Amino acid sequence: MPSASQYPAPRLDSRPAETFTATLGDLAARLEVAAPAATGTVFTGVALATDHVRAGDLFLGIKGAHAHGARFAAKAVEAGATAVLTDADGAALVPDGVPTLVVDDPRLAAGPASAFLYRDPVASMTSIGITGTQGKTTTAFYVAAAAGMAASGTIGSIGTTVGDDFFPPVLTTPEAPELQALFAVMREQGIGTVAVEASSHALVLGRVDGFAFDAGVFLNLGHDHRDYHPTQADYFAAKALLLTPPHAKVGIVDIDSHWGRVLAEQATVPVRTTSASGSEAADWRAEDVTLRAHGSEFTIRSPRGERVRFSTQLTGAFNVNNILAAVAALAESGRELADLAPGIAALPSVEGRLQRFDFGQSFTAIVDSAHKPEAINAALRAIRTTTPEGRLIAVLGANGNRDVAKRRMMGRFAAMFADVLIITDDNPYDDDPAEIRASLIDGARSSVVEITEIADRREAMAAAVRLARPEDTVVILGKGHERYHALAGGEIGWYDPDVLREVIEAL
Ligand SMILES: CC(=O)N[C@H]1[C@@H](OP(=O)(O)OP(=O)(O)OC[C@H]2O[C@@H](n3ccc(=O)[nH]c3=O)[C@H](O)[C@@H]2O)O[C@H](CO)[C@@H](O)[C@@H]1O[C@H](C)C(=O)N[C@@H](C)C(=O)N[C@H](CCC(=O)O)C(=O)O
Ligand SMILES: Nc1ncnc2c1ncn2[C@@H]1O[C@H](COP(=O)(O)OP(=O)(O)OP(=O)(O)O)[C@@H](O)[C@H]1O
Structure with a gap:
């Protein structure tokens, strides 16, 4: 029997096949910063770690917890980078003669710069961002299944799926240059829907900056992932960023938990609420829930009063919440509720999740x-x-x-x-x-x-x-x-x- 212990070798590159080009001058205009001396310098990719640099890249010199990335500019140029984007402190570390664009905060420029190079790839698909302590991966797969797995992508802790193709994971949410490159690959492959797990680190570190999700989903907030956040309020504020403009056009909030109800009140994007526990206050509800060892069945009621029966092969009452969130996100992004049930029913499992x-x-x-x-x-x-x-x-x-x-x-x-x-x-x-x-x-x-x-x-x-x-x-x-x-x-x-x-x- 073949071993399942090897990731299938990706048939695609994690960068688009088409060559995209931009100049430092164009990028300066897009970021609304002063044009550098070498405005005509062309770049064809973006990288914020020297290990990831390919010939023609713009290298992002970002101040990290341990070092200023601009320290590694010479190494990046050796690896083929044509230019550097950094802050004023970083500019002093870049070797003479290397074309450099200076911005206030290069980390916050990483998303917009990468989206600019690849011509805003996510705009061509329905994009759902998902945050929460538990259920991100499962909900991402429910989104993809509901929208049709073959024409959907997922990005998260299991890795990245592009239809049948697969890239092993590096982080739960990739850094912006990798994220935007993956979106560009998905656009080339005709992907119509992408679901992205947005970790609290990613939201704070600007990995999902530079575009707006069609819907941003907040599932729940526990105590499990607090290492990076000093207090629960700080952790909540990080997750809540997804439901703050410009990160999402609409927010889908599960109000079956305390923090969901808090966020539904505080979010600064339009919010649609979900409840699998019969809350009358919710816009989207799961009713008549039957739980079984091998899944569950329930009816989803939309804000317009439509009722559609759903079933899943995955165990756990929490998956009713996850499906409700996935379905509400897609329906609020323009999908027909009734079209979403077959894909959800057909999803056999999510890798390593019960x-x-x-x-x-x-x-x-x-x-x-x-x-x-x-x-x-x-x-x-x-x-x-x-x-x-x-x-x-x-x-x-x-x-x-x-x-x-x-x-x-x-x-x-x-x-x-x-x-x-x-x-x-x-x-x-x-x-x-x-x-x-x-x-x-x-x-x-x-x-x-x-x-x-x-x-x-x-x-x-x-x-x-x-x-x-x-x-x-x-x-x-x-x-x-x-x-x-x-x-x-x-x-x-x-x-x-x-x-x-x-x-x-x-x-
Ligand atoms: C805590 C955290 O998120 N750290 C991130 C941060 O690292 P850092 O500030 O320590 O970076 P640094 O070592 O000071 O280096 C500064 C810069 O120089 C660059 N560099 C450094 C050395 C070199 O030789 N060449 C080079 O280019 C680095 O890429 C970096 O851009 O900036 C780096 C890139 O700029 C990230 O890759 C790194 O994520 C690390 C790998 C990480 O493990 N992050 C985890 C905690 C994370 O993000 N996890 C969440 C999920 C969390 C959860 O589920 O609870 C995730 O989304 O995966
Ligand atoms: N909505 C939910 N509420 C509570 N628990 C859940 C929920 N969804 C899933 N779980 C539980 O959390 C486990 C992890 O689920 P999943 O991988 O989907 O979450 P995640 O947020 O992606 O977590 P991680 O980032 O650790 O992978 C599941 O096996 C299940 O036991």
């Missing part, structure tokens, strides 16, 4: 990417409520080099739902793996649960499948779509579904 596998085993086997407390809570609750029979056997680890304070809580949430918990390693990097496992076990002890510690991830998965009876569910948490296992000695290739298949076949 993904079920049938390798011929008698029990239910699931792989899920949950690696933070709230996501573990949501995933295991969804399995437990829709599969009350049988035992839930969960395999759990925690990443090293981050989230130290969250490990006990991860163990605690897992133990609330699992009958058997197998604690193992999940990207320990150079942290002490035994210490990570001890924190998880410490948190899990607050509930009565059978806990086994098996450091080796493959052995842990093998133990889980050996324990499982036909009525049981085995869930492998943490990696989902990831293709690596990061150990102290370095990363090794790893794909949980492949290992799961191997340990099941060895039964």
